[in-house]
Amino acid sequence: MTDNVTVLITGASTGIGAIYADRFASRGHNLVLVARDAARLEALAKKLQAQYGVEAEIILADLTQAGELDAVAQRLRDDRRIGVLVNNAGMSLSGSFISQTSADINRMVALNLSAALTLAHAVAPRLAAAGKGSIINLSSVVGLAPEFGMTVYGATKAFILFLSQGLSIELGPQGVYVQAVLPAATRTEIWQRSGVDVNAMSGVMDADELVDAALVGYDRGEPVTIPPLYDEHQWTVNEQSRQAMLPGFSQQHPAPRYRNSSE
Numbered sequence: 722m723t724d725n726v727t728v729l730i731t732g733a734s735t736g737i738g739a740i741y742a743d744r745f746a747s748r749g750h751n752l753v754l755v756a757r758d759a760a761r762l763e764a765l766a767k768k769l770q771a772q773y774g775v776e777a778e779i780i781l782a783d784l785t786q787a788g789e790l791d792a793v794a795q796r797l798r799d800d801r802r803i804g805v806l807v808n809n810a811g812m813s814l815s816g817s818f819i820s821q822t823s824a825d826i827n828r829m830v831a832l833n834l835s836a837a838l839t840l841a842h843a844v845a846p847r848l849a850a851a852g853k854g855s856i857i858n859l860s861s862v863v864g865l866a867p868e869f870g871m872t873v874y875g876a877t878k879a880f881i882l883f884l885s886q887g888l889s890i891e892l893g894p895q896g897v898y899v900q901a902v903l904p905a906a907t908r909t910e911i912w913q914r915s916g917v918d919v920n921a922m923s924g925v926m927d928a929d930e931l932v933d934a935a936l937v938g939y940d941r942g943e944p945v946t947i948p949p950l951y952d953e954h955q956w957t958v959n960e961q962s963r964q965a966m967l968p969g970f971s972q973q974h975p976a977p978r979y980r981n982s983s984e
């Protein structure tokens with residue numbers, strides 16, 4: 722699907738991104754690893770170079786900072802070797818909407834939503850012109866579940882799912898594969914970083930199992946991959962009932978239930 726192209730992975734210093742780095746390196750891909758923690762990125766790059774004989778470059782960037790995000794975007798525009806973007810960097814926030822600070826919410830939106838969007842927008846024209854390449858976007862099952870009580874995090878992940886599905890429809894015919902990956906709770910530092918004890922939770926998947934499953938979906942060319950969903954039919958039914966509404970949206974007049982009863 723993607724030849725032996727270079728893979729750029731955001732949030733590669735730990736967790737799901739670091740596993741993606743390992744798996745793409747094991748497939749023989751050179752890497753560009755993006756995150757803020759220089760020591761961790763350097764250690765991972767060295768390890769993967771030694772283990773798999775690939776090239777692994779690091780870019781230090783805080784993707785919530787416009788200038789640093791722009792540098793990564795520019796690299797994606799210019800470097801014709803990069804054929805896969807893994808939009809993985811992300812953060813979560815604990816607490817209720819009212820208890821979260823505006824600054825924290827804005828930082829999370831900048832990372833989970835704006836940075837992923839900016840990087841996809843930077844690479845897409847080049848991939849479309851080449852007629853090949855892939856964009857993998859890390860969404861979450863939380864984006865399907867306002868009931869889970871992680872409202873803004875879930876909203877950023879719902880955006881990523883919608884973006885991925887829309888881009889899949891737009892870019893798929895031009896040879897660019899776009900995949901949304903929806904993990905449920907996965908054992909990484911994201912929990913600790915937002916003050917949640919992952920060890921107190923049940924049903925948590927290990928990051929390596931999650932990524933291996935996501936790559937099965939990738940190799941199949943799935944637009945949406947939900948590794949923890951056992952009953953695939955549930956997603957198919959969800960999509961079919963959503964799509965069944967679409968032809969009915971073109972109406973000159975509101976539905977009868979919204980018409981003024983006095984008329």
Ligand SMILES: NC(=O)c1ccc[n+]([C@@H]2O[C@H](COP(=O)([O-])OP(=O)(O)OC[C@H]3O[C@@H](n4cnc5c(N)ncnc54)[C@H](OP(=O)(O)O)[C@@H]3O)[C@@H](O)[C@H]2O)c1
Nearest residue numbers: 732734735736737756757758784811861906907909910911
């Ligand atoms: N773990 C889960 O339960 C779960 C479930 C569903 C979806 N996801 C999604 O999966 C993706 C990866 O999450 P994870 O669980 O692997 O998280 P993680 O272990 O906390 O790792 C997050 C990665 O993003 C990087 N990062 C954080 N802030 C950044 C910033 N401002 N600029 C650049 N890089 C930054 C971190 O590196 P530095 O600190 O070095 O910058 C790290 O490499 C996220 O999009 C997350 O929302 C995770």
